[in-house]
Amino acid sequence: MSGAAETMIDVRVWRGAGEGEYQAFTVPRRDSQTVLDVVTWIQRHADPTLAYRFACRVGVCGSCAMTVNGRPRWTCRTHVSKVIEDGRLEIGPLANLPVIRDLAADMAPFFDKWQKAEGTFVPSRTRHEPLERISPESAERQAADAAIECINCGVCYAACDTVRWSPDYFGPAALNRSWSLVNDVRDAGNLERLAAAASNGGCHNCHSHQSCEQLCPKGLNPTASIAGLKRRTMQAYIRGEIT
Amino acid sequence: MSARPHTTGYRGDRLWLAAMVHRVSGVLLAAFLPLHFLVLGLALEGEAQLDGFLHWTKSPLVKFAETGLVLLLAIHLLGGIRLLVIENMPWREGQKRMATLAAAAAVGIAGIFLIALL
Numbered sequence: 562m563s564g565a566a567e568t569m570i571d572v573r574v575w576r577g578a579g580e581g582e583y584q585a586f587t588v589p590r591r592d593s594q595t596v597l598d599v600v601t602w603i604q605r606h607a608d609p610t611l612a613y614r615f616a617c618r619v620g621v622c623g624s625c626a627m628t629v630n631g632r633p634r635w636t637c638r639t640h641v642s643k644v645i646e647d648g649r650l651e652i653g654p655l656a657n658l659p660v661i662r663d664l665a666a667d668m669a670p671f672f673d674k675w676q677k678a679e680g681t682f683v684p685s686r687t688r689h690e691p692l693e694r695i696s697p698e699s700a701e702r703q704a705a706d707a708a709i710e711c712i713n714c715g716v717c718y719a720a721c722d723t724v725r726w727s728p729d730y731f732g733p734a735a736l737n738r739s740w741s742l743v744n745d746v747r748d749a750g751n752l753e754r755l756a757a758a759a760s761n762g763g764c765h766n767c768h769s770h771q772s773c774e775q776l777c778p779k780g781l782n783p784t785a786s787i788a789g790l791k792r793r794t795m796q797a798y799i800r801g802e803i804t
Numbered sequence: 805m806s807a808r809p810h811t812t813g814y815r816g817d818r819l820w821l822a823a824m825v826h827r828v829s830g831v832l833l834a835a836f837l838p839l840h841f842l843v844l845g846l847a848l849e850g851e852a853q854l855d856g857f858l859h860w861t862k863s864p865l866v867k868f869a870e871t872g873l874v875l876l877l878a879i880h881l882l883g884g885i886r887l888l889v890i891e892n893m894p895w896r897e898g899q900k901r902m903a904t905l906a907a908a909a910a911v912g913i914a915g916i917f918l919i920a921l922l
């Protein structure tokens with residue numbers, strides 16, 4: 562393709578940390594181009610100091626999420642054609658997290674909250690006991706499976722106004738994980754988990770805005786998971802299992 | 805130079821708007837409540853005061869304002885039912901349609917009220 566005939570994209574990329582500004586780049590348009598392709602092109606051809614994060618490039622690792630034209634997206638699987646507006650792309654770091662530099666957000670608070678929500682599996686058997694047989698058709702397993710495909714990308718967390726307004730709120734991903742474990746019959750940590758879900762930063766903060774559900778690239782539904790936690794914590798409270 | 809990256813483009817999406825309209829209707833209703841109590845209080849001060857006020861409410865402007873009030877009540881009620889359904893019933897697809905329907909129904913209710921009033 563000759564240079565003159567090439568279609569170009571006007572890209573504005575966030576530079577700096579908490580304080581910074583958008584920097585303009587012109588990037589050639591390609592077929593089936595993803596937003597991550599655009600960022601990589603800039604880093605390879607225009608400015609090698611651009612900081613951003615990615616690993617798998619195929620929607621598995623969850624490390625490439627950024628804000629694209631105002632909305633959080635997994636950039637490796639977001640086609641430019643889907644998000645471009647008037648030939649323009651504005652790319653920034655994920656919201657609701659500290660910015661390390663340029664497009665790299667600090668995910669530490671996101672994962673800290675995952676821990677606070679007791680989002681880790683607590684085994685009920687030791688390795689010396691026989692494996693528990695779980696029917697994939699059972700209602701509990703299906704509820705656990707519905708929430709399990711999370712890749713920790715932080716898109717939902719960046720789209721949640723409740724996270725924005727109350728910094729202690731665990732956010733959709735951590736609570737979605739909690740709900741998956743609450744439904745896992747092999748897990749032995751549910752009392753602590755439900756107590757965490759009912760605590761200050763927990764599920765009752767959620768206003769069911771559904772921005773998380775609308776934007777989750779894996780098509781998960783944290784709103785429904787959190788609604789499940791709201792009901793389950795209420796039952797546990799009425800039964801006197803949590804205070 | 806802009807100090808912060810733009811990250812709130814999802815605001816204005818239909819379900820986000822539904823949540824905000826619901827919230828604003830609640831705030832406005834709460835702001836109206838003291839006024840409502842004030843009028844009820846007039847009744848305690850005697851028939852004449854209350855009648856005087858009720859006469860004033862026949863003016864078109866007040867009728868219009870009352871329609872607004874009915875609209876707010878309908879929005880807040882239907883929005884509340886929508887949330888109860890989301891949080892307590894099995895998940896259903898078509899959330900955006902549900903929000904639009906609730907909004908349309910609220911406007912419909914207020915419209916019927918206005919016609920009945922005129």
Ligand code: SF4
Pocket residue numbers: 720721722723724732733766767768769770771772773774783784787
């Ligand atoms: S549904 Fe709850 S968790 Fe999801 S974006 Fe809204 S407030 Fe946040």
Ligand code: SF4
Pocket residue numbers: 710711712713714715716717718733734737776777778779780781783
């Ligand atoms: S729930 Fe969805 S949007 Fe949120 S971290 Fe997991 S995969 Fe990403």
Ligand code: FES
Pocket residue numbers: 615616617618619620621622623624625626635636637638
């Ligand atoms: S780079 Fe792994 S999900 Fe995008």
